[in-house]
Amino acid sequence: MATRVIIVRHGQSSYNSQQLIQGRCDESVLTEKGTADARQVGATLSSLNIDAVYSSPLQRARTTAELILPYLPKSPPLQVSDNLMEVDLPLWEKLHKSDVATKFPQEYRCWKESPHEFFMTISTPEGMREHFPVLALYQQAQHFWQEILPRHQGGTILIVAHNGINRCLLTSAIGVSPSRYHSIQQSNCCVNVLNFTGGWGDLVQLESLNQTAHLGINLPSPRPPQRGLRLLLVRHGETEWNRVSRFQGGIDVPLNDKGRQQARQAGEFLKDVPINFAVTSPMLRPKETAEIILQFHPNVKLDLEEKLKEINHGLWEGKLESEIKQEYGDLLYEWQNTPDTVQMPEGENLQEVWDRGTAAWDGIAKSMPVSDTELTTGVVVAHDAINKVILCHILGLSPASFWSIKQGNGAVSVIDYCQGLEKAPVLQAMNITSHLSGGILDRTAAGAL
DSSP states (O other): OOEEEEEEEOOOBHHHHHTBOOTTOOOOOBOHHHHHHHHHHHHHTTTSOOOEEEEOSSHHHHHHHHHHGGGOTTOOOEEEOGGGOOOOOTTTTTSBHHHHHHHSHHHHHHHHHOTTTOOEEEEETTEEEEEOHHHHHHHHHHHHHHHHGGGSTTSEEEEEEOHHHHHHHHHHHHTOOGGGGGGBOOOTTOEEEEEESSSTTSOEEEEEEEEOGGGTOSSOOOOSSOOEEEEEEEEOOOBHHHHHTBOOTTSOOOBOHHHHHHHHHHHHHHTTSOOOEEEEOSSHHHHHHHHHHGGGOTTOOEEEOGGGSOOOOGGGTTOBHHHHHHHSHHHHHHHHHOGGGOBOTTSOBHHHHHHHHHHHHHHHHHHSOOOSSSEEEEEEEEOHHHHHHHHHHHTTOOGGGGGGBOOOTTOEEEEEETTOTTSOOEEEEEEEOHHHHSSSSOOSOOOOO
């Protein structure tokens, strides 16, 4: 029985506004903006039946949760958990970020580049010891999941916590390494959605990451410095075969009317974004989606990339899922549970899709001229399977994690290479569909690939 988890970061705090490191220091309080944004989150969640609410005991998170609670229909009691405390950085608390970088240059570099290896030597009653903040936080997140998931099977849980612990909750759930701690973004009062298919250790789907449109911010701002490359990864709009769950794969099915509407909505969502280039799969459904989006950017040329074509399902193509189940029941079960082990009959396997999809993505990133002083932004429009393997690739996951990523028709994801292509990119936001539904949940068709 699926359990939905909505994860929110606290509103802007006084330390956030001053660029001070907070950690577990509990002096920081919400600013006026943080208070207003927390109430906006409450209004955004007001149509959802939330069964349980958990927060960190630190006041910036707890106050955010208390501001959200009156908007929730079920009015569940607030439960405070120490396992939602922020990352413990005792030697850096209350310092300005720039001062930390100046006073602790080697340690700060390790924190940014190898967070799983970063440690502080701290004093304890037992003597001096090495404290690994990110590894400890990752373990703390796992303990939280193991503790609370059995209590709420099939329900909807709201968690209000912090930047660091949210990252570890999200990454530990889908199996991303602690080394990728800085590879996902958490904005103040953002919303993330996870879907647990069972208990801890069962499949978990990341439905969305770092949504901020409910705050009037369509796309999160890049981390400073605001330069380098930003890629907006879009899935094509709905087709009739998506709607009825018919496998399309390499068959060139066009958008239906709803899919064209979704493309127009994505175009409106991105119309004020300065776009420098655009690339699409040459198949009809993504190409038309891209062309509709670019109506708001008439000077941008659309390039075609063959390697971005959808997975070839072979003999499954053109069939409904119910038909495939009758003829290929065991293989369909394998595809739904261990997709990396499946060779599609007379089609592709996932590794082949992975190899060409990631090669196309990396090639696009490397081929675009990037300014040292400005942000260069491109749109890449492709398919469900292609987008999933690209996002797994960005997060350091393997093809086995294919089903851990959701991609709705017309959804937008945001990937930044602000530290150059030699550094791991940052997944700023994933599977934004608020421009389609007006809410935080992905309401697009759950049809076949």
